[in-house]
Amino acid sequence: MRSVFYLLDTAPYGSEKAFGLLNAAAVSLGKMEVTVGLYGDGAYLALGDQDSRALAIPNLADILRAYGEMKVIVHEPSVVERGLFSEGLVETVELVDEEAFLEAMEGSDCLITL
Amino acid sequence: MRSVFYLLDTAPYGSEKAFGLLNAAAVSLGKMEVTVGLYGDGAYLALGDQDSRALAIPNLADILRAYGEMKVIVHEPSVVERGLFSEGLVETVELVDEEAFLEAMEGSDCLITL
Amino acid sequence: MKTLTIILTDGPYISEYAQIAKKIAEAALKRYQVNIFLYLDAVHIPRKGQKPAFFADEGGLFADLAREGAVIRACSRCAAARGYLAEEDGSSQDYPDGIKITSLYDLPVMIQGSDGVITLCR
Amino acid sequence: MKTLTIILTDGPYISEYAQIAKKIAEAALKRYQVNIFLYLDAVHIPRKGQKPAFFADEGGLFADLAREGAVIRACSRCAAARGYLAEEDGSSQDYPDGIKITSLYDLPVMIQGSDGVITLCR
Amino acid sequence: MMMMMDVFLLTKPPQSERSDLCLKLLARSEKSRLYLAGDGIYHLLSQAGEIPSSCEILASKEDAAARGVVPRRRAEVREDFYERVVEDVMEGDGRFFTF
Amino acid sequence: MMMMMDVFLLTKPPQSERSDLCLKLLARSEKSRLYLAGDGIYHLLSQAGEIPSSCEILASKEDAAARGVVPRRRAEVREDFYERVVEDVMEGDGRFFTF
Secondary structure (H helix, E strand, C coil), X not given: CCEEEEEECCCECCECHHHHHHHHHHHXXXXXXXXXXXXHHHHHXXXXXXXXXXXXXXXXXXXXXXXXCCEEEEEHHHHHHCCCCCXXXXXXXXXXXXXXXXXXHHHCCEEEEC | CCEEEEEEXXXXXXXXXXXXXXXXXXXXXXXXXXXXXXXXXXXXXXXXCCCCHHHCCCCHHHHHHHCCCCEEEEEHHHHHHCCCCCCCECCXXXXXXXXXXXXXXXXXXXXXXX | CCEEEEEECCCCCCECHHHHHHHHHHHHHCCCEEEXXXXXXXXXXXXXXXXXXXXXXXHHXXXXXXXXXXXXXXXXXXXXXXXXXXXXXXXXXXXXXXXXXXXXXXXXXXXXXXXXXXXXXX | CCEEEEEECCCCCCECHHHHXXXXXXXXXXXXXXXXXXXXXXXXXXXXXXXXXXXXXXXXXXHHHHHCCCEEEEEHHHXXXXXXXXXXXXXXXXXXXXXXXXXXXXXXXXXXXXXXXXXXXX | CCCCCEEEEECCCCCCHHHHHXXXXXXXXXXXXXXXXXXXXXXXXXXXXXXXXXXXXXXXHHHHHHHCCCCCCCXXXXXXXXXXXXXXXXXXXXXXXXX | CCCCCEEEEECCCCCXXXXXXXXXXXXXXXXXXXXXXXXXXXXXXXXXXXXXXCCEEEEEHHHHHHHCXXXXXXXXXXXXXXXXXXXXXXXXXXXXXXX
């Protein structure tokens, strides 16, 4: 496998999946072509102003920023449905339409969904 | 608490939740008024012809039958949406419309969802 | 004294429900009796020796709750399936003092005797 | 020999994915190298001493797979958080022989060297 | 005569079936209070009118901050959220539902 | 020229978002085979046309039996289901997706 698509479709913080997926994507960088796709409730991960200090757990928006070279795409219809379109999103994240999102999934050698 | 509503909204076999919910409802019989409500994917539990021998796990339709005194209601819109309306359902299960289903939830002292 | 029962079904870390339960139980213990019933994967929560790198030790949080007076019980079927064995008195080598493995029959007893019941699960 | 990698994230019993993974791995081992990476709650799967009353012992199933040649590795962060500690060679008192606790960095190496990757999770 | 207050604790995000069911029951309640914690916080983002205007909404401060959610509908974002939930669950006169 | 065959393994029930996404990708594939296991079996109940008629459907026999599902659409219910999945994943010439 030379490229991998990590699909996140669950909200961050409510479960460990977003954190686990970002870690898996991060350790794959440099070894394979990595795309992280935020879909459905995964789109919430793109919210820019996260501050998880009071929960004493890692800030997931900061993890996205720390790996600026990681290609992260967000499914635009998911963003719109969730009222996120007018919210500030993490700068490193790219909004793509459904066609481009599905093409990115099809264009990767393997799909990993946690 | 004198009455309890056990809500199942996940499919049987795919997860342990249906089995766990039926066990919890069964041990509550006789102590409290018990209603089991099948909603959403929980409606699949009502399919009559289950045969789990090849999976070597308990047959959940048989558990429903074994506790014939357990009040089990199924949310009819969930049944219809899933194409279950013309399938044979477990005899002890009662199809109710949305209004009756929500009333049963409201009428119980507590709601337990696994 | 009024009694609150919290029912959990998720293991530690994978969801936030152990954390939320801890906060609810802490708030409730100031005035009420608190029961926590650990069902399905939640029997993993009190396991001793958890060493999370990025989160609080959820087993430790529940050990604290037990010390503060919460009655914490784990379903024996779920616990045995997942490798947690009970001594005769319901204690387990894997669990902190005060947290016991018990029959599912304790669940309706807890519910019956409660003024509030909160189920937290994915 | 071609290689198949299976990634799991659920614990035993709570979902059917450990069972499905076992069937896929059994079928694959006849002709292929099989890797299984246990991530998040899946680190609970190989625990020794599981005594399920109504299901097959899923820890035993994975011990069998390891004996049959599957390379089974558990994420060290997830394992430590959940109380599974590794010896220096990655073995663990809690796990059967051959199943090791390893770094997440092994995951991309497994994927890279694979001809097929199957992720099974809720 | 005082109306009884129904209390809802919601930890699921908007597009989930459990949220739908919670909001169905909420819509039938004459007097209600909705507690948003965990991923329930995301209900603060939408202005959509599924929640009756008579319903009081309270949200957990640390859960909203972690998620980067600024309420787009009227809601009290409280630090003493869990104390309030417990008080309402234990001393309330109406029904209580968790989703 | 032979078209490449895309292979899908689906273990989620029809109303789930992952099933939707799987079926979206399936609809875009020119030649496909869909493997239904676990709760994916429930896709056999509906006759609805979301699955392209050119797509071959295979289902796990023991998973269908446990759930009490009799296929209401054309599908091969097979005992050697997992052998077939593995063969297609490892020897197939197209893409492979699990949902």
